[in-house]
Amino acid sequence: MPRSLAYLIVLALLATGAGLAFASLDMNWNWAVVWEYRAAFWQGWWMTVGLSLAALVASSLIGVVAAVMMRSRFALAQAAARVYVELVRGTPLLVQLLIGWYVIAAALRAGTDQRYLVGVLVLSLFSGAYMTEIFRSGLDAIPKTQLDSARAIGLTPWQSLRLVVLPQAVRIVLPSVAGQLVSLVKDSSLLSVISIAEFTFAARNVNSATYSTLESYLPLAAGYLALTLPLSALSRWLERRFRYEAA
């Protein structure tokens, strides 16, 4: 069976099931009133795109730095990175956001207009902990014999990192990083709890203004899919593009 046909069948079955479920609800759809709020959705969606991009860059940087710290000879650096990763991965993002904004930012006398900065920062630290483990496993996957070989031909430590270790580690971690980005986009929805006007915040506002719950939240799902599906496709493409057997 051709793959496109298989996808069509699966999607058709899904649509039928969803259609039957919604039909049984006897819904009174009210798309017109929600349509009035399209500008709010649009703005929120772009805010989510912006926040995700900022957190994407920041969390990658945090991940690289913490992964290198974890492999460092200095016990203090190792311990700091390990505690960071375990604390962040072991607690809900919701709690981190609330503490970040209502405790830490408040103690630092942050103004209300700085909530976006704080939001991106907390989200980056959250996602950065997962990035750290991804990068660490990538670095660990490079056999010690590669470093031997790099030293044998006379490369400096910096050259062997740049020419030998990183190019191989990046290929190994790319699919996982792309997967982590998908999570990051969805996790950004929690920023709404500290009143950041992103996509989910917009949908909640529309819902409370119109009492049209599904009409508010179904576009939300579609909007996130519009971001995450291309990322998944990118991840699969990268996986194929950079696949080679270890030799």
Place this chain on the structure above:
Amino acid sequence: MKLVVHGLVQRFDDPRGGRATTVLDGLELVTGDIQALVLVGPSGGGKSTLLRILAGLDVPVAGSVAFDGVPLPRDEAALRGYRRTVGTVFQAYNLFPHLSAMQNLLLPLVHVHGLSASEARDRVREPLERFGLAAHAHKRPAELSGGQKQRIAILRALVVRPRRLFLDEPTSALDPEMTGEVLEMIGELKAAGTQFVLVTHEMGFARGVADEIAFIADGTVAAHAATGEFLDRTPDPRIRAFLDRTLHA
């Protein structure tokens, strides 16, 4: 080359904090002015450890090594300078898997020896042809056979025009046919005048290329002589047993 090794000691710490293992135990070795030295001996006897020190990859705990009267340095920066003047070939090839065979050859030329990309390509073209590897130059290591990988690895060590090569069991990961390819290549290097130190289990091959053979066991040189003398007249029964096993295997 004339190699003088004096009082060489190497120990490795137990990662779990136990007692350190002594791998080289006051090893002494003085060769004549020769072209090819072959190190043989039982596994775990210390011959690969010795080769890594000779190649400037590890620093011994104590003792000294000198080639042609020039002692090996002990600090990492000076050792890196030394490693740039020699070539090392490992048992497991250690090619860079993310680069093609050609890029593996170009990397040290461009990034360590300062050649331009086109100068480097000019330099590797002829050796690739000579060893029948030109058709495989665009392939990644994963697409090459073991013998091809090892021959590329030898070329990578060779194209920087090293003073000498260090080869650590270059054929022990290969099946007999590929072993033949690689040994033939080393034989050609010997005929071309290349100096090398070779660790091997191929005693028949050692007979053909070695000027001197040293038998390393328990961290010391148990026997050392010119090749013919070593193979025919070694009295040590342990070495005789080793030779009988490996020569007729």
